[in-house]
Amino acid sequence: MSSLFPNYGRWPIRIVRGEGNLLYDDTGKEYLDLVSGIAVTSLGNVPPKVKAKVAEQLDTLWHCSNLFEIPVQEQLAEKLVSLTCGDRAFFCNSGAEANEAAIKLARKYTQKVLGEPRYEIITFTQSFHGRTLATLTATGQDKVKVGFGPLPEGFVTVPYNDADALQAAVNEKTCAIMLEMIQGEGGVNPADAGFVERIKQLCSEHNLLLIVDEVQTGIGRTGKWFAYQHYNIEPDIITMAKGLGSGFPMGAIVGKEKLAEAFGPGSHGTTFGGNPLASSAGLATLQTMDEDGYLQRVKEMGAYLQVKLEELARDNQEIKAVRGLGLMIGVEMKEDTAGLVAQMRDRGILLLQAGPNVLRILPPFTIEKEQIDWAVAVLGEVLAGAKEAAASK
Numbered sequence: 001m002s003s004l005f006p007n008y009g010r011w012p013i014r015i016v017r018g019e020g021n022l023l024y025d026d027t028g029k030e031y032l033d034l035v036s037g038i039a040v041t042s043l044g045n046v047p048p049k050v051k052a053k054v055a056e057q058l059d060t061l062w063h064c065s066n067l068f069e070i071p072v073q074e075q076l077a078e079k080l081v082s083l084t085c086g087d088r089a090f091f092c093n094s095g096a097e098a099n100e101a102a103i104k105l106a107r108k109y110t111q112k113v114l115g116e117p118r119y120e121i122i123t124f125t126q127s128f129h130g131r132t133l134a135t136l137t138a139t140g141q142d143k144v145k146v147g148f149g150p151l152p153e154g155f156v157t158v159p160y161n162d163a164d165a166l167q168a169a170v171n172e173k174t175c176a177i178m179l180e181m182i183q184g185e186g187g188v189n190p191a192d193a194g195f196v197e198r199i200k201q202l203c204s205e206h207n208l209l210l211i212v213d214e215v216q217t218g219i220g221r222t223g224k225w226f227a228y229q230h231y232n233i234e235p236d237i238i239t240m241a242k243g244l245g246s247g248f249p250m251g252a253i254v255g256k257e258k259l260a261e262a263f264g265p266g267s268h269g270t271t272f273g274g275n276p277l278a279s280s281a282g283l284a285t286l287q288t289m290d291e292d293g294y295l296q297r298v299k300e301m302g303a304y305l306q307v308k309l310e311e312l313a314r315d316n317q318e319i320k321a322v323r324g325l326g327l328m329i330g331v332e333m334k335e336d337t338a339g340l341v342a343q344m345r346d347r348g349i350l351l352l353q354a355g356p357n358v359l360r361i362l363p364p365f366t367i368e369k370e371q372i373d374w375a376v377a378v379l380g381e382v383l384a385g386a387k388e389a390a391a392s393k
């Protein structure tokens, strides 16, 4: 019996080592990593440049309180501000905490700075925003909420990509709209350009804050630093986490200058957020992506992977759609993909699901064309095998 709570449906393999695009289990078996720890290890496993910077920091200072100024945290904030439309950063330790901070900031700005009694946040069906009480309430999937009531007030969920439903939901209590530009856990669903345009109009007409949850899409995953940059918008708050620290746990929000007054001294905080170790991992990750031209690589490899998958889809009726941007790709199948993921794993290729019917592919940005070719070929073989098995029944 395990000493761990059984809250994860774990795969029956023990990963003990990683190197670049490969992972190894405790029997020495090698796997091609098309999961990246769920969009975390974007520079591959144990990326040398980040490792060198964190090792330097390990020798210097691990932690010091946010009661002090922390130069490396300040540098990381400057870098994030330079990459976004935001002006100020706050650091925390996870995606859920980043979204919590965004929710608190939106409410406090509206209520204390604008002096208006609005607090409601509109989110969307199939969204995923985290597992804390507020962020699971914000999440547009009932399965994460069951049994955890009472849930906090002030969240409304409307159908994703339905601008009329959104417009109908805005009322005198609404203070913000929170969305993923491409829903990750919900099935790799991109927001339509027209829908985003209407969101922009509604925010400006009703003085609402726009929060984009870039916990999965941020830090280069879609081929731009942030997925909102594929659209013609400037969010008020951007939340991020997964890819920020190359595997070092950290989260952040970046927001507009007007919000700074709402987060004055003592208003919000966390012990570990942006500590020297985490900040050095974050800064080294961003610098490496910048210096080594990774955004361009994500675009090229992402386009290559999509073309290969579309070729496969032409010969396979089971594949309904291939979608996504950069190296965040979903393959929608006619049926549940759990068995497919398990067979791929047996063949040495790690993939994810995003909801029952969608295969989610989140390779490290260091992925090679030959590795993509191999993975798509094996997927084709596994699909052909499934067809044969079905035919011989």
Ligand SMILES: *Cc1c(COP(=O)(O)O)cnc(C)c1O
Binding pocket: 093, 094, 095, 096, 097, 099, 128, 129, 130, 131, 180, 184, 185, 213, 214, 215, 216, 217, 241, 242
């Ligand atoms: C993973 C994820 C979260 C939650 O992040 P944690 O670090 O697990 O708390 C929130 N939003 C999105 C879009 C995510 O993909």
